[in-house]
Amino acid sequence: MIPWHRLFGLxxxxxxxxxxxxxxxxxxxxxxxxxxxxxIIEENKGSPPEELPDGLDNLAVHNLLSYKSHQESLDGxxxxxxxxxxxxxxxxxxxxxxxxxxxxxxxxxxxTRYPKKLSEQVNFTEISPGVYEVRWGIxxxxxxxxxxxxxxxxxxxWLMFSAVPEKIGFGVGHYE
Numbered sequence: 208m209i210p211w212h213r214l215f216g217l218x219x220x221x222x223x224x225x226x227x228x229x230x231x232x233x234x235x236x237x238x239x240x241x242x243x244x245x246x247i248i249e250e251n252k253g254s255p256p257e258e259l260p261d262g263l264d265n266l267a268v269h270n271l272l273s274y275k276s277h278q279e280s281l282d283g284x285x286x287x288x289x290x291x292x293x294x295x296x297x298x299x300x301x302x303x304x305x306x307x308x309x310x311x312x313x314x315x316x317x318x319t320r321y322p323k324k325l326s327e328q329v330n331f332t333e334i335s336p337g338v339y340e341v342r343w344g345i346x347x348x349x350x351x352x353x354x355x356x357x358x359x360x361x362x363x364x365w366l367m368f369s370a371v372p373e374k375i376g377f378g379v380g381h382y383e
Contacts, residue, residue, distance in 0.1 A: 213232065213233075216230065216232040216233075217232070220232070241291075241292065241295070243271055243272075243273070243289075243292045243296065244272055244273050244274045245271075245272040245274065246269065246270065246271055246272070246296070247263075247266065247269075247270040247272065248268065248269055248270070249266065249267070249268045249269075258361040259361065260356075260361050260362045260363075260364050260365050261335055261336075261337060261338050261351070261356055261357065261359075261361070261362055261365070262315070262317075262334070262335075262337070262338040262349055262351035262356075262365075263315075263351075265313060265349065266313065267310065267311050267312055267313040268307075268311040268312070269296070269297075269300065269307075269311055269312045269313070270312075270313045270314075270315065271289065271292055271293055271296060271312065271313070271314050271315065272314075272315045272316075272317055273285055273286075273288070273289040273292070273314075273315070273316050273317065274317045274318075275316070275317070275318040275319065275320075276319050276368070276370075277319040277320055277354075277370035280320070280322065280324070281316055281318035281320070281322035281325060281350070282322065282324060282325050283325060283328060283329075285316060286316055286325070286341075286343055286348055289314055289316055289348070290314065290343060290344065290346065290348075293312060293314050293346070296312075297309075297312060309346075313349065314346065314347075314348050314349070315348070315349045315350075315351060316348055316349070316350045316351070317350075317351045317353065317365075318350065318351070318352055318353065319352075319353045319354055319368060319369060319370045320352070320354055320370070321352045321354065321355060322350070322352070325341075326339075329341045329342075329343075330342070331350065334349075336355055336356065336357050337351060337352045337353070337354075337355035337356035337357065337365075338350070338351055338352075338356075339351075339352070351365070353365050353366070353368050353369040353370070354369045354370055354371050354374070356369065356374075358373075358374060358377045360381045362378070363377070363378045363379075363380075363381040363382040363383075364378070364382060365378070366378030366381075367379055367382060
């Protein structure tokens with residue numbers, strides 16, 4: 208069998224020899240530890256929660272969440288990083304020869320504050336108050352803005368992180 212990837216890399220190495228560029232083959236990208244904030248995985252045991260908080264109504268088998276607190280901005284770089292985590296995670300949990308179905312995965316960007324700058328760069332589709340979707344490449348990303356989530360008992364888990372004093376109080380008082 209012809210090692211096409213290696214041949215491709217060696218050809219580019221040859222092409223760029225003597226130029227101001229260098230070529231590295233089979234670059235190990237695991238040198239710097241990368242952490243995904245949260246993964247929610249569907250298990251075959253137990254029963255699902257009776258009611259999910261707003262924005263999680265479309266859970267899949269594997270759900271990857273990136274979280275930005277009130278001190279951080281949800282921006283394009285955050286979404287790019289989340290998509291990179293999705294690719295790496297999907298490779299890790301799939302059998303060696305075949306990737307799991309992309310429909311088994313969802314990606315969520317959870318932010319305390321509304322990402323105004325990002326909303327000016329990409330089209331936000333409002334799903335419900337505080338819940339939006341954006342198209343990122345060929346995938347949809349669910350954006351959940353905690354400060355805009357309605358005060359309901361099912362949202363208590365979100366509201367405790369909303370950075371809005373009244374909503375925090377509601378969340379703490381209703382979280383079980």
